[in-house]
Amino acid sequence: MAFSGEVLASKLHVEALQSVVPKTPTDPRISSIRRNAAAILHRRFHALLLYHNNNADHTSGSHVAAGIKASLQMALQDHPLLAGRLRPAPDGGQNLEIVSNDSGARIVEARADFNLHEFLDFNNNGGAADHHLVFWEDVDHDNPQFCPLFYVQVTKFGCGGYSIGISCSLLVMDPFVLTAFIKKWADIHNRMLQEDAQTPMLFYLPSMAKPLSYQPLQTGSNATKNSPAASVIFKTPTKAAKDSESLALMCIERAESEIGAKMPSEVCLFAAQGDPAEVEVISQSQGVLESLPSDNIGGSKCVRTWWDEEFGLGGVCFVGKNKPAYASSWMNSIVEQGCVMIVGASDHETKVVVTFT
Incomplete structure (x- = not known):
C-alpha cells in the first residue's frame, strides 16, 4: 500500500x-x-x-x-x-x-x-x-x-x-x-x-x-x-530562575542559536512556579523581552537537556x-505564537521549555 x-x-x-x-x-x-x-x-x-x-x-x-x-x-x-x-x-x-x-x-x-x-x-x-x-x-x-x-x-x-x-x-x-x-x-x-x-x-x-x-x-x-512544534528544553538552578522574563529571554536566544529557528514575534510566557493552585500566563512581544536590561540575566546559567x-x-x-x-x-x-514554559520541577532545579509555534 x-x-x-x-x-x-x-x-x-x-x-x-x-x-x-x-x-x-x-x-x-x-x-x-x-x-x-x-x-x-x-x-x-x-x-x-x-x-x-x-x-x-x-x-x-x-x-x-x-x-x-x-x-x-x-x-x-x-x-x-x-x-x-x-x-x-x-x-x-x-x-x-x-x-x-x-x-x-x-x-x-x-x-x-x-x-x-x-x-x-x-x-x-x-x-x-x-x-x-x-x-x-x-x-x-x-x-x-x-x-x-x-x-x-x-x-x-x-x-x-x-x-x-x-x-x-x-x-x-x-x-x-x-x-x-x-x-x-x-x-x-x-x-x-x-x-x-x-x-x-x-x-x-x-x-x-x-x-x-x-x-x-x-x-x-x-x-x-x-x-x-519544535521545542527545546533547558534546566537551570532554581535560585537563578527568580526573574521569569529574563530567564525566558536567555533561553529563547539559546534555542534560536542551537536549532537555527526564529521565535515568532508574539511570545506566551507560562510560569508554573510558586503556588501550584495559581499559574500565571503572560502574553507579550519578544521585543518587550529583548528590552530587558542585560544585567538581569548575567548571573544565570541554563543547560540544554532532551x-x-x-x-x-x-x-x-x-x-x-x-x-x-x-x-x-x-x-x-x-495559535501562531511562541511559548516559553517555566516549571519549578524541584527546589533545586527549574525546567524551561521553549516552543517555537
Whole structure:
C-alpha cells in the first residue's frame, strides 16, 4: 500500500467514544486558577506510544483499550483535575478556573486498516503521521465548561499491535507532571492485569459492527494536520530562575542559536512556579523581552537537556515488560505564537521549555 498522510487518515475509524471519571467521586472538589489563560487556552501536550503485540493475539488492542479505561479510573483518583472542566474564574477577566467536577476524561477507541510496521516504515522514511494517532478537540473559548481537557486515543492495528495517544491541555498539567502521571497509570494498569487476569473486563466491547458502519476519524487534531512544534528544553538552578522574563529571554536566544529557528514575534510566557493552585500566563512581544536590561540575566546559567532524557516515555510498559516500539512527545497549538514554559520541577532545579509555534 502506497502510504501518504491522506491515505493513512482515511484508513482510521472510530469504534467507540466514552468518558471516564475517577473511580470514586471527588470530595471535596478542588480548583486551580489560571491567570490570563486565554493566551495558552489552545496549547496542549501530546504523547504517543506504539506497541507490538507480543501475545500473537489479534484482539490484543481491544483488550488493552478495555483495560485502559478501567485503570484510568483508578489513576484519575489522585489527579481529578484531568477529569475536570474550565470555567470563568470568580474575579473575571481573562482568568479561568479548573474545577475537579468529575465531568470525565475522553477516550477514543479507533481501528487502523493497516499494520503497525507500515506506520513505522512511513515515519522512518520521512513521513509525519504521529498526530493522526492522538485525538484532541480544541477548547471552546466561549463555553469552556463543556470541553474535556484530557484525551486518550487507543488505536488497534490490523496486526494486533496498538498505540496509546495522549493529549492534555497545558492549563491542567505541565509535560513533566503529566509524564509522571502516565508512568504511574501504566503501573496501575499492570497491577490490575495481574490481579484480575481471570476476570472479564468491564469495558470490553467486542468488535461486532460491520466495517462499513465505522465512522472515519476526521475530527479533532487529526483533521487539523498541524505538524508538531519544535521545542527545546533547558534546566537551570532554581535560585537563578527568580526573574521569569529574563530567564525566558536567555533561553529563547539559546534555542534560536542551537536549532537555527526564529521565535515568532508574539511570545506566551507560562510560569508554573510558586503556588501550584495559581499559574500565571503572560502574553507579550519578544521585543518587550529583548528590552530587558542585560544585567538581569548575567548571573544565570541554563543547560540544554532532551525530551527522551527528561520524559523517559520509551520505557513505559502498559502490558508486562512490553516496551514501546516507538515513542514520541510534542507540544502543539492552533495559535501562531511562541511559548516559553517555566516549571519549578524541584527546589533545586527549574525546567524551561521553549516552543517555537
